[in-house]
């Protein structure tokens with residue numbers, strides 16, 4: 476289990492909208508991440524979800540009124556003072572209007588006026604209400620005051636209308652909270668990350684590929700973005716959701732990946748090639764599905780471009796990280812690749828172990844640095860490994 480929010484105090488403000496049920500899941504995610512969470516509910520919110528639900532899950536009292544007896548504690552001030560971040564989800568048109576005008580007539584608005592920590596607003600309402608010029612203006616002024624405002628999602632809403640106004644999923648909101656409270660130690664860096672397999676077509680319905688899931692590269696992209704970097708992710712065909720606020724470019728073949736990488740190369744300061752690029756492609760791609768005929772069928776293959784080798788030739792000051800998926804002589808083969816491709820770091824991965832490499836959520840790798848230093852890591856989640864690789868990349872950057 477990851478504890479990215481360990482030791483952090485988060486205040487969750489819940490307002491009276493249908494999406495209030497999603498705040499229950501958001502609370503669970505924040506707690507799973509290690510945060511201590513205090514919940515403040517507007518009166519309308521209590522009509523949708525009982526305070527008891529939040530109280531039981533947070534193991535803390537829930538604030539629903541300014542006038543509760545809290546044994547002498549002035550909660551709306553002490554909770555505001557102790558918060559590392561406040562997230563209001565769902566934020567209704569009403570709370571947005573009242574916050575924009577400095578109201579302090581319920582526990583949530585009153586606390587917000589006393590908060591110094593970042594406040595994240597996740598609006599959720601009927602699309603017409605969201606598009607209403609008054610709501611737009613209120614959100615504009617809240618942004619001007621320094622509040623962080625999420626864009627609602629589009630789709631059908633509870634009342635049957637369709638448009639922008641749905642509360643984003645709890646994981647998306649939780650990821651924004653992490654970004655607000657965790658150190659942005661990669662701010663100013665531009666990362667170019669590749670992920671997933673490539674597919675090299677044989678005919679219209681068949682291709683050469685490998686079982687790469689893209690999980691490692693996507694974990695790197697999420698972690699780098701969370702830590703403040705600008706991120707472009709060039710991805711082969713995978714079935715993972717696009718990370719939030721990451722420029723995602725989808726490609727299929729090694730040739731397409733090469734073109735995408737080279738076109739984005741100039742503006743990158745750090746390049747991490749986690750993609751499992753096919754080394755060979757069929758020389759001839761049939762226009763039609765190849766029919767069964769003879770007992771054997773020979774495919775003639777030719778080398779695909781070695782993108783990483785090319786990047787090693789032209790990298791300049793950029794930091795270049797490669798991956799090596801090996802089934803034998805792991806460290807020796809990876810160290811050779813690091814030298815040949817002029818890398819700063821290579822992540823060597825034994826893909827024959829069932830808990831490491833393709834498809835799974837964990838990895839057991841050895842890091843090899845340009846100065847021949849090695850670091851053998853124990854089994855860890857790809858998310859943890861992503862942060863550790865970024866720590867080492869930062870270390871290399873600092874020592875250059």
Ligand code: C5P
Pocket residue numbers: 669729748749750751752753754779780781782783784796797798799800812
């Ligand atoms: O030589 P090998 O394919 O094992 O090297 C793996 C590393 O090289 C990975 O970082 C992969 O993304 C990259 N690579 C590449 N272009 C290829 C083959 C691999 O960029 N054609």
